[in-house]
Amino acid sequence: MTTETGELRDLPTLTPGPAELADLELLLNGAFQPLTGFLGAVDAATVAAAGRLSDGTPWPVPVTLAVPEDLVKEERLILTDPEGVPLAVLTAAEAWKEPAPAPDADPLPEPAPSGWRMAGPVTPLRTPEHGPFRGLRVPPDEVRLELAGAPALAVATRTPLHRRQLGQLRQLAEKLGARVLVLPLLGEGGHDALVRAVLSVRRELPGDALVVPVPLAERHGRELLLTAHVAAAYGATHLFAPSFTAADEEAAPLTLAAPEPWAFDESLDVWRPTAKIDPDDVRDEPTDEELADLLDRGEEIPEWFTTPAVAEELRRAHPPRHRRGVTVFFTGLSGSGKSTLARGLSDMLVERGGRTVTLLDGDVVRRLLSAGLTFSREDRDLNIRRIGYVAAEITRHGGVAVCAPIAPYTATRAEVRRMVEAAGDFVLVHVSTPLAECERRDRKGLYAKARAGVIPEFTGISDPYEAPEDADLTIDTSGLSPHDAVTRVFDHLVAGGWVRTG
Numbered sequence: 236m237t238t239e240t241g242e243l244r245d246l247p248t249l250t251p252g253p254a255e256l257a258d259l260e261l262l263l264n265g266a267f268q269p270l271t272g273f274l275g276a277v278d279a280a281t282v283a284a285a286g287r288l289s290d291g292t293p294w295p296v297p298v299t300l301a302v303p304e305d306l307v308k309e310e311r312l313i314l315t316d317p318e319g320v321p322l323a324v325l326t327a328a329e330a331w332k333e334p335a336p337a338p339d340a341d342p343l344p345e346p347a348p349s350g351w352r353m354a355g356p357v358t359p360l361r362t363p364e365h366g367p368f369r370g371l372r373v374p375p376d377e378v379r380l381e382l383a384g385a386p387a388l389a390v391a392t393r394t395p396l397h398r399r400q401l402g403q404l405r406q407l408a409e410k411l412g413a414r415v416l417v418l419p420l421l422g423e424g425g426h427d428a429l430v431r432a433v434l435s436v437r438r439e440l441p442g443d444a445l446v447v448p449v450p451l452a453e454r455h456g457r458e459l460l461l462t463a464h465v466a467a468a469y470g471a472t473h474l475f476a477p478s479f480t481a482a483d484e485e486a487a488p489l490t491l492a493a494p495e496p497w498a499f500d501e502s503l504d505v506w507r508p509t510a511k512i513d514p515d516d517v518r519d520e521p522t523d524e525e526l527a528d529l530l531d532r533g534e535e536i537p538e539w540f541t542t543p544a545v546a547e548e549l550r551r552a553h554p555p556r557h558r559r560g561v562t563v564f565f566t567g568l569s570g571s572g573k574s575t576l577a578r579g580l581s582d583m584l585v586e587r588g589g590r591t592v593t594l595l596d597g598d599v600v601r602r603l604l605s606a607g608l609t610f611s612r613e614d615r616d617l618n619i620r621r622i623g624y625v626a627a628e629i630t631r632h633g634g635v636a637v638c639a640p641i642a643p644y645t646a647t648r649a650e651v652r653r654m655v656e657a658a659g660d661f662v663l664v665h666v667s668t669p670l671a672e673c674e675r676r677d678r679k680g681l682y683a684k685a686r687a688g689v690i691p692e693f694t695g696i697s698d699p700y701e702a703p704e705d706a707d708l709t710i711d712t713s714g715l716s717p718h719d720a721v722t723r724v725f726d727h728l729v730a731g732g733w734v735r736t737g
C-alpha cells in the first residue's frame with residue numbers, strides 16, 4: 236500500500252445523498268464544467284440569485300454538499316458510494332451554513348434544506364463501476380471526441396421519446412445538418428426503463444445518433460439551463476427545446492433550438508408539421524394525466540401515439556394499479572387505532588388473495604428492526620426511515636406494505652413518501668382519533684404513566700405530533716367500529732384501483 240493510500244485510509248469519510256452523488260459524478264467527469272467542486276456560500280448565493288458564479292461565470296444552479304456538523308473542521312474528506320467504496324477526495328476550501336428559510340418565505344421554489352455545507356474541489360479516486368447501463372455512460376470528453384466539433388443536436392429527457400418528438404427531432408436534425416445526441420436524464424430511483432425506452436426507438440433516429448445516459452438529479456427550476464450546460468460539455472452545439480425565454484437563450488452556452496410544432500394527421504394516419512394539416516384532422520395527444528390514467532387502469536396505449544416497445548416499457552414501469560406496489564402508511568397518536576386498522580386491513584387483503592402483504596406494525600418494528608432506539612426525535616426519525624426503506628423495497632417488488640408507526644413528524648413522513656413513490660404508490664392514512672379518546676382508551680396504561688411523568692417524551696402529552704396535511708384518507712375511530720374503520724380503508728384501495736373486487 237502506498238503512503239498516499241495509507242494517508243487516505245485515515246481520512247474521515249462521508250457518503251453523500253443520492254442527488255449529491257449524481258452531482259459528484261458529473262463534477263468528476265467534466266459534465267459540470269467549469270465547476271470542479273462543490274460551491275461555497277458566496278457562489279451558491281450568487282448562482283441562486285443571478286445564475287452566475289461570484290466571478291461572473293454563468294452557472295445556473297447551486298451544486299452543494301451537505302455535511303454533518305462533526306465534519307466541518309476537517310481539511311479533507313473521502314466521499315464514498317452507499318456501499319462505502321471511496322470515490323473521491325474533497326479538499327475543504329470552506330465550511331458554511333445554509334440558513335433556515337425565513338418563516339414567511341415563499342415555499343416555492345422549495346428552499347435548500349438548512350445545515351452545514353462543505354465546499355472545495357474534488358479529485359477522483361476511482362470511476363463508479365456498477366449500475367445498469369454503466370457501459371453507455373461515456374464521459375463528456377470521449378463523446379466530444381466522437382462528435383469531433385461537428386453540429387450536434389442534443390435532446391435531454393426524463394421521459395421516453397414518443398412519435399411526435401421523434402418526428403420533430405429528425406426534422407430539426409436534418410435542417411441543422413446535425414448529429415443527434417440523446418441524453419436520458421437519470422434522477423433518483425431506478426431509471427433503467429427510461430434508458431431501455433430510449434434505446435428501443437433508436438431505429439426511428441438517424442443512424443449515427445448517440446445515446447448517453449446522464450445521472451442528473453432533478454432541480455427546482457433552471458432545469459433547461461442546467462441541461463444546456465451539461466449538453467454543451469458533451470459537445471452538443473444545439474439543444475432540442477420546445478419552449479424557452481429570451482433570457483434562457485441569452486444565458487445558454489449553446490443554441491436552444493425550437494422544433495416546429497407537429498401533430499398527428501388523422502386523414503393520412505401520419506405525424507407531420509401541424510402547419511401542413513387541416514385543423515379538423517389534428518388528433519389531440521393524450522396529456523400526461525391521461526397517459527398515467529391509461530396505465531393505472533391497465534388500458535392500451537395508442538400505437539399512433541408511441542411505439543409498441545415504448546408502450547411496453549411504460550407498462551412495465553407503471554403496471555396497472557392492481558398489480559403495482561403500494562404502501563399504506565397509517566399515522567396517528569398512540570391508541571388511535573393504527574395497529575387495529577393495519578392488522579384488519581392486512582387480513583382483509585390476505586383473505587381476498589392476489590397480493591402479497593407485509594405488515595410493519597409500530598410495536599413489532601421497535602422490537603426487531605429498530606430494537607434499542609429511544610423516543611428522541613433523532614431515533615424516531617431513524618425508526619421511520621427504516622420503515623420507509625423496507626416499505627419502499629416491498630413496493631418496488633409489487634407488494635403491499637402496511638405500516639403503522641406514530642410517525643409524528645411531517646418532514647420524515649414526506650421523506651418516506653418520496654422514497655416509496657420512487658418505487659410505486661403511497662397512501663397516507665391519518666388515524667385522527669382525538670387525544671382525549673386515545674387517553675380514555677389507554678389500552679397499555681401508557682398515558683397514565685406519561686401524565687405521571689414516568690414516561691418522558693410521550694407523543695401528545697410531552698412530545699409533539701404534527702398532524703398531516705397531505706393525508707389521502709383521514710379516519711377518526713371514535714364512535715366507529717373497528718370493522719367499519721377497516722372497511723373505509725379497504726374501500727379507498729378499491730376506489731383507487733389498487734385492489735380489484737369481483
Ligand SMILES: Nc1ncnc2c1ncn2[C@@H]1O[C@H](COP(=O)(O)OS(=O)(=O)O)[C@@H](OP(=O)(O)O)[C@H]1O
Nearest residue numbers: 569570597610615618640641642643691692693694
Ligand atoms: N415516549 C413514547 N412516545 C410514544 N410512544 C411510546 C413512547 N414510549 C413507548 N411508546 C410505545 O411505542 C409505540 C410507538 O412507537 P413508534 O415506533 O410507532 O413511534 S415513532 O413513530 O417512532 O414515534 C407506541 O405504540 P402504539 O400505541 O402502537 O402507537 C407506544 O406503545
Ligand SMILES: Nc1ncnc2c1ncn2[C@@H]1O[C@H](COP(=O)(O)OP(=O)(O)O)[C@@H](O)[C@H]1O
Nearest residue numbers: 568569570571572573574575712715716717720
Ligand atoms: N374504530 C376503531 N378502530 C380501531 N381501534 C378501535 C376502534 N374502536 C375502538 N378501538 C380500540 O382502540 C384501541 C386502539 O389500539 P391500537 O390499535 O393498538 O392503536 P395504536 O396502534 O394506534 O396504538 C384498541 O383497543 C381498539 O380495540
